[in-house]
Amino acid sequence: MLGNGFFMKALKADLKKGGLELDVALTGRQIITSKNNNGEIDHFEIPDIDPASVKLIESFDEIFGATLIMSSITNRWEMGIGEVYDIKQMLKTGSSADIVDSVYAGIAKSVESFTGKETVYSKIASKLGKIALEIPLML
Numbered sequence: 001m002l003g004n005g006f007f008m009k010a011l012k013a014d015l016k017k018g019g020l021e022l023d024v025a026l027t028g029r030q031i032i033t034s035k036n037n038n039g040e041i042d043h044f045e046i047p048d049i050d051p052a053s054v055k056l057i058e059s060f061d062e063i064f065g066a067t068l069i070m071s072s073i074t075n076r077w078e079m080g081i082g083e084v085y086d087i088k089q090m091l092k093t094g095s096s097a098d099i100v101d102s103v104y105a106g107i108a109k110s111v112e113s114f115t116g117k118e119t120v121y122s123k124i125a126s127k128l129g130k131i132a133l134e135i136p137l138m139l
Contacts, residue, residue: 012059026053026100031069031111031119041072043118044111046104054100054124060087065103067110072117080110097124 027047036042057063065082082103090099101123108119 024056026050026056026104028053041115041117043120044115046108046119046121048122049100049104049124051097051124054096057087057099058091058096062086063099063103065107065110067107067114069111069114071114073114078110078114080107080114082106082110100124 026049028050029047032045032047034042034045062084064084065080067078067080067082069078070076071078083106085099085102087096087099090102104121108121111117111119
């Protein structure tokens with residue numbers, strides 16, 4: 001979380017200067033390849049995303065997902081570009097977690113179409129709801 005704080009401080013200074021394109025991997029790492037007992041790819045997993053990283057997108061104007069993966073179907077690198085989401089507009093009816101879930105759902109779909117393998121993504125919005133229910137109410 002400390003890294004996110006430093007990142008936001010630097011980002012705000014850059015944003016004041018005008019337009020900026022920023023590439024962010026909210027997971028902090030690549031998609032995980034899960035193999036079966038024979039060493040063959042069984043499925044892919046999108047790593048968990050920290051809720052603090054999810055909040056970072058509230059400072060952005062727009063966001064989209066991009067997928068770059070070696071396809072086991074075509075045997076070459078494939079790239080998918082997802083839908084562009086207007087952050088301010090979407091925050092009027094949803095949360096930053098909902099937006100991130102939409103972006104990563106598109107990434108998961110791209111990985112599945114390029115590899116022919118299931119891609120597991122655990123939605124942020126449902127995880128945050130579960131965490132909120134588990135936190136004891138302070139009176």
